[in-house]
Amino acid sequence: MMQTTIVRFKKPRLKKPILIEGLPGVGHVGKLVAEHMIDELGAEKIMEIYSPHFPPQVIVENDGTTRLVSNEIYSYKVKKGKHDLLILVGDHQSATTEGHYELSSVFLDIAEEFKVERIYTLGGYGVGQLVDDQTVIGAANSIELVRELEKHGVEFRANEPGGGIVGVSGLLLGLGAQRGIDAACLMGVTSGYLVDPKSAQDVLKVLSSLLDIEIDMQALEERAVEMEKIVAKLREMEQGQMPPTSDEQLAYIG
Amino acid sequence: MMQTTIVRFKKPRLKKPILIEGLPGVGHVGKLVAEHMIDELGAEKIMEIYSPHFPPQVIVENDGTTRLVSNEIYSYKVKKGKHDLLILVGDHQSATTEGHYELSSVFLDIAEEFKVERIYTLGGYGVGQLVDDQTVIGAANSIELVRELEKHGVEFRANEPGGGIVGVSGLLLGLGAQRGIDAACLMGVTSGYLVDPKSAQDVLKVLSSLLDIEIDMQALEERAVEMEKIVAKLREMEQGQMPPTSDEQLAYIG
Amino acid sequence: MMQTTIVRFKKPRLKKPILIEGLPGVGHVGKLVAEHMIDELGAEKIMEIYSPHFPPQVIVENDGTTRLVSNEIYSYKVKKGKHDLLILVGDHQSATTEGHYELSSVFLDIAEEFKVERIYTLGGYGVGQLVDDQTVIGAANSIELVRELEKHGVEFRANEPGGGIVGVSGLLLGLGAQRGIDAACLMGVTSGYLVDPKSAQDVLKVLSSLLDIEIDMQALEERAVEMEKIVAKLREMEQGQMPPTSDEQLAYIG
């Protein structure tokens, strides 16, 4: 296998589908949201994508079996909704510069095959310190889409993200525009140091509103609560030590 | 999109054009000059170049819209002048070794298409410390061109730059020579640590003289004044602290 | 030579062969086992594989002659056994991401040519500290194979190795599954800091049991004894200094 290849399991008929991308990235925010959606909605795997641009690696499952690193596409038919869903997840993004372009092109070929009407790419916006911010920052490949996202609470800030959007989450917007596909990126504000299920919740809320579907958040909330405990401990450690709480302690330290 | 591709907007008829390259590099000197010229002259964008050798990234504009990283070519018709202009600018240079060669070849194909008579590549020459030097160092792919540049105040120093000229600014001279196109590189002396609009002014003065056109420098001057203030603060910080100003202070320190 | 190329010496007729891979990796465990087997069994070299993905290097032999870095395949006919053996060894794995995929594909082409029934890839599982652990961790590309390995004392641990299996030892399982070839990886637990012939013995015991052949271990034992001495010294050094051995010394230190 020396070419990027697609293994197809099903070819569902989908109604004006929307493609959601949640590959690994900053704070694993996009990955958490997309995998949570697959679990909660019971989306079906329809494709696996393998590529020599992925790290040369197999994942070991809990039962001891292995599988080659891949990207996967799931589909979900939304009852009484206008748009069905395609969800792109995976173990890794490309390990090479050119691979990012090649894989994004493959994903857009698939989007065109299914006549995808819009793409939402999901990610985190790392600010370099622990934050309580619940903001979702946006970017889109058309000004109309920017306006629409603003109505759903997405924030747009001049010069942010300053470094642009790197990887598949960015290229699907840039290369998508060349093919006339509307695409937006939703980025949960996060430290960038930790897996952040809280920020994932913020992104999922915005995305649910945009998609007009309801998704149970409990599993994500539970992970967020656990993570909050870890974050609380980290904050304590950041302060170096517990501060003295009485004169006696001060005397002792002195 | 897995190949380097050119998107064309216009195909102007140009009079013996000169190509000016100002891609990102040391002190962003070349980029500052080229972008200033585009703004001041009101040059028109005629091409966008996309490549899988660029970093896989979109830029987010101030209005929240995105665009894929690219290199761009602008054209400008010089009234009553001998030579029209093509100006090459962009977000990034290649992220791979081979990409530099491929993109430089694409740029030279374009130069040949427009029958470009000469190329000026612009850059900074980083000396590793804050400098008050207003020198513009040169290099050219023919001795006749070296002689001509000297008349316009360009300085040529044996063994400088010692590391040669790296990236598109160098390859357009080296690969240009193979195609019989005269090309020179103008390098403003700069620290290499900071964006340097002052050095950009020095380069622009030489370039204006070479091109025999006048370009208003005010915008660049204003940016230079701002930067000077930052540099002044940096110099202070380099000295570590404010020096003692009276005997009393000395006594105190002693 | 700009393509991966195979130089063939012999084309033996083999009985339902099993392919054993022991390329360089963590603790050189796989390499030690595979090279020991070749020596003890007197296996015959049947192929050399050269590739521009290997480091650009020649090895200098003890007599001053050189040979280009390569991977090699040896064959061994097992008397009265069900399965003959192919053993893959070499100087290096690929130096590029894509090269790992290309070379693994070449190895699987060879496996298919010989109608290989199963692949065992050998490696070390680095735990980051000196260990007395004699465990062999496993992973396999089918659940039936996991069950079978467990009967031979291979341990399977949820979430280990957490980073998956990288390189040819992993890809032969992942890409092998796509071709319908059963494949398992046997990993000796090791520090990851040192060449580990003791861990290699553990892996060889399991492998002998799986292959139902006897292999003399003395050479490997001797290397393990030597290494134990080095490890003992390292442990001493880890403790910083020789411990005090009398009260006088303690008094002195006090």
Added chain:
Amino acid sequence: MMQTTIVRFKKPRLKKPILIEGLPGVGHVGKLVAEHMIDELGAEKIMEIYSPHFPPQVIVENDGTTRLVSNEIYSYKVKKGKHDLLILVGDHQSATTEGHYELSSVFLDIAEEFKVERIYTLGGYGVGQLVDDQTVIGAANSIELVRELEKHGVEFRANEPGGGIVGVSGLLLGLGAQRGIDAACLMGVTSGYLVDPKSAQDVLKVLSSLLDIEIDMQALEERAVEMEKIVAKLREMEQGQMPPTSDEQLAYIG
């Protein structure tokens, strides 16, 4: 220019030529020897080789003109000798793994074109500390050649160089063997930290003996004397400071 290309200036008729390679490497030993030979013998440039695998760079000459980085081949007809010479020099070796293989193949194509009978690759063997050693270490792609080199004072040491021979100096031996071309590498023992004209002299002496031609060494000797002064200063600095030379000094320091 996106392929490795050869620009030819002359096609001399050469008598059973020997190819000498002296590209940049450890201590620039090979480069110093090969360039010294070109200067002293007055060898003629017959080819320039350009490649996208070289760093994307132009060299700036002392007169301000530029030239694209390249490798070059010079020829020299040895009067009354058995073998004419081809000498390979250049600014850089490949910047990519695959490029080393590609360029070495190109050099061997040229060697076959001229019916080269033998190749000597020249380099330094870095031992990691300042040395007074005048040894030339060897390696060759046949045992007969090893024996022959020993007679000319080349030393062969088991397990040295332990890391093999990397780059074109190694690949010409490894890939040369595949084409049936005898090739040997001569390595001057050097620190590896500094350009080493003294070690270059040692290599040149052995090479002159092998080629049975006389080459004036004065220029190389002068550079070696200069370098010796620098090395002497470095040795002083290694000792940290000048040691006290009298009791008075000790008193003063105390």
